[in-house]
Amino acid sequence: MQAPSVGGVRLPKGSGETIRLPRGASLTDFADKINANPASLVQVLFHLGEMVTATQSVSDEILELLGTEMNYVVQVVSPEEEDRELLETFDITYGEDAGDEDDLQVRPPVVTVMGHVDHGKTRLLDTIRKAKVHEGEAGGITQHIGAYQVETELEGNPRLITFIDTPGHEAFTAMRARGANATDIAVIVVAADDGVMPQTVEAINHAQAAQAPIVVAVNKIDKEGANPSKIRQQLTEYGLVAEEYGGDTMFVDISAKQGINIDSLLEAILLTADASLDLRANPDMEAQGVAIEAHLDRGRGPVATVLVQRGSLRVGSSIVAGDAYGRVRRMVDEHGDDVTVATPSRPVQVIGLTSVPRAGDSFLVVDEDRVARQIAERRQARTRNAANAAKRKRVSLEDLDAALKETSALTLIIKGDNSGTVEALEDALMKIEVGDDVELRVIHRGVGGITEGDINLAVAGSAIVLGFNVRAEGKATELANREGVDVRYYTVIYQAIDEIEAALKGLLKPEYEEVQLGRAEIRDVFKSSKVGTIAGCMVLSGEIRRNARARLLRDGKVIAENLPISSLKRFKDDATEVREGFECGLTLGNYSDLKLEDIIETFEMREKPRA
Numbered sequence: 001m002q003a004p005s006v007g008g009v010r011l012p013k014g015s016g017e018t019i020r021l022p023r024g025a026s027l028t029d030f031a032d033k034i035n036a037n038p039a040s041l042v043q044v045l046f047h048l049g050e051m052v053t054a055t056q057s058v059s060d061e062i063l064e065l066l067g068t069e070m071n072y073v074v075q076v077v078s079p080e081e082e083d084r085e086l087l088e089t090f091d092i093t094y095g096e097d098a099g100d101e102d103d104l105q106v107r108p109p110v111v112t113v114m115g116h117v118d119h120g121k122t123r124l125l126d127t128i129r130k131a132k133v134h135e136g137e138a139g140g141i142t143q144h145i146g147a148y149q150v151e152t153e154l155e156g157n158p159r160l161i162t163f164i165d166t167p168g169h170e171a172f173t174a175m176r177a178r179g180a181n182a183t184d185i186a187v188i189v190v191a192a193d194d195g196v197m198p199q200t201v202e203a204i205n206h207a208q209a210a211q212a213p214i215v216v217a218v219n220k221i222d223k224e225g226a227n228p229s230k231i232r233q234q235l236t237e238y239g240l241v242a243e244e245y246g247g248d249t250m251f252v253d254i255s256a257k258q259g260i261n262i263d264s265l266l267e268a269i270l271l272t273a274d275a276s277l278d279l280r281a282n283p284d285m286e287a288q289g290v291a292i293e294a295h296l297d298r299g300r301g302p303v304a305t306v307l308v309q310r311g312s313l314r315v316g317s318s319i320v321a322g323d324a325y326g327r328v329r330r331m332v333d334e335h336g337d338d339v340t341v342a343t344p345s346r347p348v349q350v351i352g353l354t355s356v357p358r359a360g361d362s363f364l365v366v367d368e369d370r371v372a373r374q375i376a377e378r379r380q381a382r383t384r385n386a387a388n389a390a391k392r393k394r395v396s397l398e399d400l401d402a403a404l405k406e407t408s409a410l411t412l413i414i415k416g417d418n419s420g421t422v423e424a425l426e427d428a429l430m431k432i433e434v435g436d437d438v439e440l441r442v443i444h445r446g447v448g449g450i451t452e453g454d455i456n457l458a459v460a461g462s463a464i465v466l467g468f469n470v471r472a473e474g475k476a477t478e479l480a481n482r483e484g485v486d487v488r489y490y491t492v493i494y495q496a497i498d499e500i501e502a503a504l505k506g507l508l509k510p511e512y513e514e515v516q517l518g519r520a521e522i523r524d525v526f527k528s529s530k531v532g533t534i535a536g537c538m539v540l541s542g543e544i545r546r547n548a549r550a551r552l553l554r555d556g557k558v559i560a561e562n563l564p565i566s567s568l569k570r571f572k573d574d575a576t577e578v579r580e581g582f583e584c585g586l587t588l589g590n591y592s593d594l595k596l597e598d599i600i601e602t603f604e605m606r607e608k609p610r611a
């Protein structure tokens with residue numbers, strides 16, 4: 001192994017081998033892989049012009065740059081890839097139907113209802129639930145398990161639709177954030193007496209981002225002032241053109257309250273599904289899908305509602321959901337009835353997990369309990385590592401590399417009375433535009449009063465503490481005073497932004513501009529064996545100062561730049577400055593090409609005030 005030296009540090013260099021790092025790894029993670037000292041990697045990057053600390057999470061590009069420099073091939077692995085590889089070690093593929101075309105069977109569409117606050121999402125889900133009870137289901141839908149299925153009819157054929165029973169796009173996006181795409185079709189509810197509102201637009205954006213076809217339910221048509229055609233018109237702006245206007249989006253006018261046109265809405269959902277989606281899955285494989293709701297039940301232990309997306313889930317199966325695992329002891333549907341087999345698009349409550357998964361976690365059935373446990377444990381370890389890494393990153397301020405201190409940075413801790421303001425303040429601060437040579441860093445943010453912990457962190461990270469509608473608690477104030485920590489209180493966001501902006505400008509490296517000091521004309525040139533070529537001058541304007549910089553002009557052209565006024569005399573005496581209208585003798589370093597009538601211009605560089 002070679003041991004090259006960068007900035008005096010000896011490093012173990014690779015010979016082209018591949019190292020795999022999770023996305024967002026730090027230099028410490030890198031160093032672990034190659035048995036090096038993290039500080040030496042900080043230095044390598046420093047010499048490459050990148051200033052990062054050992055524990056900070058760095059970009060793919062930096063990991064790769066470091067790899068190239070150290071002669072390793074770096075492969076950055078995303079969490080999804082990591083998980084796929086984990087499953088591969090058990091010979092499991094998640095997310096695909098096994099078998100071929102012939103094994104696929106039609107499955108019901110899964111629908112999420114979204115829309116603006118109070119436009120009737122909950123009411124609509126209730127109405128559908130009550131109106132469309134499975135034939136022979138005496139009790140109706142009695143349980144809220146997070147999703148339910150209803151039976152309806154299309155062109156004389158019985159059909160099922162699955163509704164996710166958590167209205168709104170928060171649940172929808174939370175699931176998508178975990179990589180789960182549980183929804184096939186989005187029903188956007190718009191109240192006909194209110195019109196398109198901000199969250200209507202958000203919901204449309206979310207649905208479109210997920211590439212879920214949209215059916216528009218124009219609700220509250222029973223109300224006075226309801227104007228369904230206005231809704232159709234408003235929505236054309238968002239790319240939703242009603243079929244009757246020549247578009248391909250189905251609009252159905254309904255009243256969730258009076259149960260008007262609910263059947264038409266269900267029909268529209270099925271028609272849209274049939275027209276734009278190929279909803280088929282293989283029921284003859286081990287079940288896979290997504291957890292849509294989970295909680296800890298006092299009597300039954302962890303309870304999770306899962307949506308089967310492919311395969312069939314059976315009582316007795318070994319299952320892993322996120323980092324929870326177990327054996328399916330019992331399955332219950334939305335009527336409170338026991339289920340022995342759940343086929344694609346069927347939501348069921350599963351009892352038998354040893355811990356509670358998160359909404360959006362994927363689940364899958366494996367051959368043996370042992371495999372389920374091993375997958376869950378490996379995922380738990382990964383979650384723990386990620387959490388530890390995050391924690392390390394937070395306290396990393398103590399070991400901020402000296403190199404980093406050389407850059408101009410303003411480090412902040414933000415505390416506020418609620419998470420919304422803290423976020424808003426951080427966002428706004430991050431948007432302040434200052435040059436590239438200064439950086440704003442928020443090392444900690446949180447809700448609540450300013451604590452001793454915050455002050456200690458501020459000391460370690462040389463940070464300023466911003467309190468928005470919160471104050472330092474007793475001991476924290478003492479500590480801040482003792483340690484000289486700057487704690488600032490605000491109640492108005494703009495005031496905070498203005499002050500931080502001013503502080504950032506103070507940190508900017510100064511910009512300089514040239515300021516002319518004076519001009520002199522050469523009237524005489526003589527040589528001295530001791531000091532070289534001397535110019536006898538008349539100061540035409542301003543003043544000539546010793547040690548100022550000068551340029552030489554001949555016939556209006558610059559013939560020499562950046563010359564020093566190295567000696568300056570008035571008659572026989574040394575002078576520091578000679579003003580307009582006086583004669584002087586000077587030398588320009590050892591520059592000797594001086595002629596009569598040349599002009600000497602002197603100037604100095606002054607710090608430019610910032611706008």
Ligand SMILES: Nc1nc2c(ncn2[C@@H]2O[C@H](COP(=O)(O)OP(=O)(O)OP(=O)(O)O)[C@@H](O)[C@H]2O)c(=O)[nH]1
Pocket residue numbers: 115116117118119120121122123124167168219220221222223254255256257258
């Ligand atoms: N007149 C009339 N009122 C309705 C109709 N649908 C819902 N409402 C009423 O509108 C109000 C809001 O309905 P919700 O179903 O709670 O609305 P939501 O969209 O779920 O609201 P959030 O859960 O707050 O986002 C309730 O008072 C409903 O009774 C309707 O078709 N006609």
